[in-house]
Amino acid sequence: MITKIAITDDHKMVLKGIQSMLKDTKDIKIIGLYSSGSETLNAVEKDKPDILLLDINLPDTSGIDLCKQLKKNNKTLKIIAISNYDEVSFIKRMLNSGADGYVLKNTDKLELLTAFKTVLNGEQYLQRDVEKKLLAQSIGKKNVNTLLVKLTRREKEVLQAIFEELTTQEISEKLFISPKTVETHRMNIMSKLGAKNSVGIIKAAIENNLL
Amino acid sequence: MITKIAITDDHKMVLKGIQSMLKDTKDIKIIGLYSSGSETLNAVEKDKPDILLLDINLPDTSGIDLCKQLKKNNKTLKIIAISNYDEVSFIKRMLNSGADGYVLKNTDKLELLTAFKTVLNGEQYLQRDVEKKLLAQSIGKKNVNTLLVKLTRREKEVLQAIFEELTTQEISEKLFISPKTVETHRMNIMSKLGAKNSVGIIKAAIENNLL
């Protein structure tokens, strides 16, 4: 029996990459390449793949929502999330949204095939590194990767505004919140980034790719 | 003449993707696939590719540093940065570090080939979207990019101190001058760089390699 695979990713390189990895494999056929969330929703209905490899970071939709939606409409469909990020909270939410597997983009052919077999078997598949990370967290060991700073949605907006050289007053008007709230956010950002002032915020933001 | 291409990316999928895109192309041969900064540094020396496609976001090194290093050791090597991000400040820093081109990961075969031809010709190649973004930014902004700003010796010292997140008071102590003098210098720097505050100073400084 041939397994029908579809792939959703907005990067052509990734689409091509997976396709080329799996091309000459027995029992597997790639029947669809999609590049957006909306396209995926439509195409999955008619292509009816057995497994969908789904990039989390799509331009038009959140991968979490899309995953829920797809699962609701297609009960038998297996979804394996593919992502650059091995952020634990992300993985957890993705799996809670119905994803059957989670692999990083540095995966190889063998790992992919194992993932396919596993999810078709009704089990959940996690890439080795990912599994390790989840485990490390649940044991209570603090994540080694503390360098990665997590800013909240609002903090990112304030950060962006600071980057635009706006004053507290201007930011408050832009975001429709009190200047006092803006200051609170700025203080929290400084604290998280270890910055002594706004200049430090901008330095850290650039260094950590937060913009 | 055959152009020798090497690719550095920590995602196997991207490596595979580019490889499969370029595989059947005349005059092009892929001679190296690397997955880390250190591996690239070593391998480039012996593989001697004409063009290196370099992912910016590597696990072990900053793409910017790696780019500088590679350029220093291999004068004739052309480097095209590939990245997910189209942040202007990043692109600028990458190009300032010696990259000959910048393409996003959603590029296609034709665009890649055009990029190759362009950089081999000694010119700089920017993906259409990227170019647009850079252009959009420099319009309406005081032209800091082309008219290279001339800061005096003292202004540069003050700039450096601001970058170190020091206050006016601290800067004055560091440079053995009055706080009032520091303020004067800061005002002049802001004026020269078209900045609205210290954040703007740091942005302009980074964009223009003034540090």
Next chain:
DNA sequence: TTAAAATCAGGGAATACCCTTAGACCAACT
């Protein structure tokens, strides 16, 4: 020597920085 650079100051308005506290809201876990 003339222009640019570096130095300094007064004084005021605006803004940033700091600490603390606290209610409202929402999602997750027991």
Next chain:
DNA sequence: AGTTGGTCTAAGGGTATTCCCTGATTTTAA
């Protein structure tokens, strides 16, 4: 269903710093 944790909101009440103007003297370099 209740509790916890995180986020967002906001305020009081400060102090410190930046920003902005003007005007000035001295030093340095073309």
